[in-house]
Amino acid sequence: MSQPRLSNSGIQPAQVTGRQKGRAPIQIPRLTLRFHVLIIGRANAGKTTILQRVCNTTEQPKIFDPQGHEIKLSELNPTAQRGEHNIENQMIFESNPGFVFHDSGGFEAGRSSELDDVKNFIKSYSKWLKVGNRLHVIWYCIPINDQARPITRAELNFFDECGTGRVPVLVLFTKADQLDAETIECLVNGGMSIEEAAIKAPEESVIKFQNSFGNQLYERKYPPKGHLYLRDMQTTSSHCNDLMEQTATVLSANSLKWLFFSVQQHHLSLSVQYAIMR
Numbered sequence: 001m002s003q004p005r006l007s008n009s010g011i012q013p014a015q016v017t018g019r020q021k022g023r024a025p026i027q028i029p030r031l032t033l034r035f036h037v038l039i040i041g042r043a044n045a046g047k048t049t050i051l052q053r054v055c056n057t058t059e060q061p062k063i064f065d066p067q068g069h070e071i072k073l074s075e076l077n078p079t080a081q082r083g084e085h086n087i088e089n090q091m092i093f094e095s096n097p098g099f100v101f102h103d104s105g106g107f108e109a110g111r112s113s114e115l116d117d118v119k120n121f122i123k124s125y126s127k128w129l130k131v132g133n134r135l136h137v138i139w140y141c142i143p144i145n146d147q148a149r150p151i152t153r154a155e156l157n158f159f160d161e162c163g164t165g166r167v168p169v170l171v172l173f174t175k176a177d178q179l180d181a182e183t184i185e186c187l188v189n190g191g192m193s194i195e196e197a198a199i200k201a202p203e204e205s206v207i208k209f210q211n212s213f214g215n216q217l218y219e220r221k222y223p224p225k226g227h228l229y230l231r232d233m234q235t236t237s238s239h240c241n242d243l244m245e246q247t248a249t250v251l252s253a254n255s256l257k258w259l260f261f262s263v264q265q266h267h268l269s270l271s272v273q274y275a276i277m278r
């Protein structure tokens with residue numbers, strides 16, 4: 001596996017010259033501080049949408065290979081692996097280039113090679129001496145709207161087999177809004193008025209899911225450091241303050257909390273600052 005070349009120090013080659021004949025050199029943004037996030041999750045789990053909310057944009061990310069060369073998705077062979085789902089590649093949103101995201105996709109097929117790719121990636125990043133160049137957090141997305149497979153065997157395997165060392169894993173249960181209709185129906189059948197049921201449903205859905213499925217993640221060999229539920233993230237007015245706050249909380253060192261605080265440009269709420277200062 002090749003080492004990631006993009007570094008926080010800004011001394012790694014960032015400029016592409018003459019690689020794509022006839023085109024202007026494409027340059028990855030040079031920054032002194034970068035916060036690295038690995039996002040994992042099944043197809044359609046809502047991963048890209050979350051990253052857009054974090055970076056406060058509706059744009060698609062730019063994708064760079066490990067050497068810092070931009071990958072144009074339109075130029076990829078349709079049968080090749082999609083650029084944003086190659087864990088080695090780096091996704092950057094122009095609205096907040098301090099975040100570097102790696103998207104591994106999910107463990108759809110449940111093959112051990114999928115898990116090995118993630119393990120190798122985490123290992124390769126842990127070799128960096130500079131804290132700022134390492135992988136800082138893993139956001140593991142699990143959509144909770146799929147009744148047939150609330151948590152898959154492949155996902156449980158991750159928490160059984162993938163020790164991530166110093167890198168904290170935060171579970172993001174996504175699309176919680178899609179449980180509302182069923183929960184409202186249950187509550188109304190139990191004698192509640194429809195108005196009250198609509199108010200109670202978001203909290204009820206989460207409690208029920210957590211008790212039935214979510215808690216089991218904490219019984220695995222490598223449990224997550226925390227979890228949160230996200231809803232309505234496809235709405236551009238939705239915020240992800242909880243995600244920012246919880247991420248700051250699970251970062252172990254104060255230096256990492258400050259790095260996170262420094263790169264994020266769109267969530268300077270008091271609650272985040274409070275989480276960082278604690």
Ligand SMILES: Nc1nc2c(ncn2[C@@H]2O[C@H](COP(=O)(O)OP(=O)(O)OP(=O)(O)O)[C@@H](O)[C@H]2O)c(=O)[nH]1
Nearest residue numbers: 042043044045046047048049175230231232233234
């Ligand atoms: N109801 C609901 N829909 C959501 C939410 N978040 C994302 N979606 C929708 O789910 C679909 C998939 O979202 P993406 O962000 O593209 O999911 P992804 O995990 O990046 O998908 P792939 O990259 O194809 O694996 C889109 O139609 C989103 O609008 C949510 O919180 N609630």
Ligand SMILES: [Mg+2]
Nearest residue numbers: 047048049084
């Ligand atoms: Mg995506």
